[in-house]
Amino acid sequence: MKPPNDFLLSQHFTYHELTKTANKNLLALNRVKGLEFEGKLKELAFMLEAVREYVGGPLSIHSGYRCPELNGATPGSSSKSQHMLGEACDFSLIGPDTSAMIDSLFQKTLTCLIDKGIPFGQLIRELANRDYGKAEWIHLSLGMPHREIHRCGQVMTMEDGVYKLIKTVPFGR
Numbered sequence: 001m002k003p004p005n006d007f008l009l010s011q012h013f014t015y016h017e018l019t020k021t022a023n024k025n026l027l028a029l030n031r032v033k034g035l036e037f038e039g040k041l042k043e044l045a046f047m048l049e050a051v052r053e054y055v056g057g058p059l060s061i062h063s064g065y066r067c068p069e070l071n072g073a074t075p076g077s078s079s080k081s082q083h084m085l086g087e088a089c090d091f092s093l094i095g096p097d098t099s100a101m102i103d104s105l106f107q108k109t110l111t112c113l114i115d116k117g118i119p120f121g122q123l124i125r126e127l128a129n130r131d132y133g134k135a136e137w138i139h140l141s142l143g144m145p146h147r148e149i150h151r152c153g154q155v156m157t158m159e160d161g162v163y164k165l166i167k168t169v170p171f172g173r
Contacts, residue, residue: 003031009038010045012052018045018064018089026070033067037086041065043142044089047118051140054112055093055105062090062137076128076161082121088141090126102127102136109138110155110169119171121147126158143171 006016018041019034021027034041041064052059066074066083082088093105106125113120121141128135143152153169 003028004035009042010049012058013045013048013061015041017061020061021063021066021070023070023073026067026073030065030067030070034065034086037065040086040142040146044087044140047113047120047140047142048089048091050116050118051109051112054116055108058094059091060094062092064089075130082141082147085146087121087146088139090137090139092137097136099127099136102138106138109140114169117171119143119152120169121152122154122156124154124156124158124163128158128160 004015006014008014009018015034015038016031019031021030023030044064048059048061063074063083065086066077066081068084071077071079071081071084077083083090093101095101102125106123110123112118113123121143122139124139126137126139139158141147143149153171155166155169157164157166
């Protein structure tokens with residue numbers, strides 16, 4: 001099984017970037033299986049382009065598509081994760097993921113999505129305590145038609161697996 005060569009999904013985001021993993025044992029499998037979701041990954045990349053432009057700089061992709069095997073090996077991942085469908089991405093700005101930076105990026109991402117009228121599934125400010133310390137990032141997922149409308153526009157926080165709904169942004173309801 002040979003993984004595909006890299007290619008652009010949008011102006012700044014590549015297929016390899018949205019299918020990368022630190023799990024070297026599952027990287028090739030993840031990239032091969034991710035091809036099934038190329039269309040959704042392009043939609044996700046275009047959402048990320050809007051955020052990148054709004055915040056004025058490049059984003060660091062932590063996790064995009066995760067095949068079921070990779071998702072199962074990823075600590076804290078849901079068995080119903082939109083990552084397995086190519087519909088979600090975890091990201092931050094390039095540089096240290098400080099709480100202040102993540103807070104600012106979360107607010108700017110939300111403002112961008114609302115100002116540009118970009119429908120989304122979930123925007124989540126996530127924090128998890130790991131063996132190596134705290135990990136913080138932003139989770140963004142596709143909305144309609146990939147997600148039921150009553151589950152779209154959800155703005156949330158997650159800390160160590162506990163989710164809290166902050167508000168719902170009503171796009172096209």
